[in-house]
Amino acid sequence: MQMRFDGLLGFPGGLVNPSEETLEAGLSRELHEEVGVAVPVGVDDHMSSCVSSSCPRLITHFYIKKMTEAELKEIERAAVASATDHGLEVLGMVRVPLYFLKKGGGLPYFLSHSFISNSRAQLLSALRHCRLLSQGELKEAVRQAEQMRRTHSDDPR
């Protein structure tokens, strides 16, 4: 995921006007701006679409792209070395910890951060869809994250 210009965590992407380009072409364009390399996205990579309650004209479309660790490292390198949005729309790329450490460390702590729109739900649905974590593990991570957020809401760590 990435730290966005507005200080929230989210996925790479952006606004697409479907009268001007296809969703996949728009996403590929945004990815190139934000991660610095071409990441071809097709209709088969589509995962979900969601209408925003606060802005009914906005529909968030979520795509999943599986890649190797070498491809991920290439994106991490390009994102700071050649992406046009680096330091502007994007403040940095981060990996998501898919493990559990003591006292909420790992995924639960990560889920206690502040996310844009429905991106936290998108992350959880992707982890479930790709069977990276079980439903029970995800529920437990969310429970610990919300506890952490409540506990530290007056005195954030």
Add this chain to the structure above:
Amino acid sequence: MQMRFDGLLGFPGGLVNPSEETLEAGLSRELHEEVGVAVPVGVDDHMSSCVSSSCPRLITHFYIKKMTEAELKEIERAAVASATDHGLEVLGMVRVPLYFLKKGGGLPYFLSHSFISNSRAQLLSALRHCRLLSQGELKEAVRQAEQMRRTHSDDPR
């Protein structure tokens, strides 16, 4: 700052045993592991020291190092390309937004994330010390961040 292995945001650094090396030598060693390039740190860069209430044997020492944007970019590149801790102790580097956008965007949203130990207070003290933001701006950012954290403590974004 960086996304740590435990899912919290924090500064580069690590544990130093003062019977084995000086604080500055230990910090320089940790920085090299985490950002991939040598960042010489001296006693003049020391900013504050703080005894941990939860672990009295632990003292957190905070250092400030001013650098140019070119030096920062070199660190961002090396942190993913050559740092030995990348993908292990460090999940990514992020810049801190030092501005205010609509509805809490920018620094307030950033401050609403989850931070390790006293690193959020260290960030605020550094911004004040370096006169990057005024005391009034910092107070307002903290107020908005805590409001954001309370509002979204049951349903984190």
